[in-house]
Amino acid sequence: MNECWGIGGTSEDVLHSFSLKEFRFHTDCIPGKHISHTVLFLVNSVVMITCQELCGYGHAGITLGVIID
Secondary structure, three states: OEEEEEEEEOEOOOOEEEEEHHHOEEEEEOEOOOEEEEEEEEOOEEEEEEEOOOOOOOHHHOEEEEEEO
């Protein structure tokens, strides 16, 4: 079963961007601006979110796993 989820973000310092590679989804997080998208996810899956912008020290370690339950 699939479900639509809202996903969004913002930045307080520098330009960030992230991708959901499994969904061919990419967005930018611009300082001071809130972004919002709707994405169709497969229930009972794990989605990896990775940083796609060279945003500074620690960039390579910015990853997030989201469990869609």
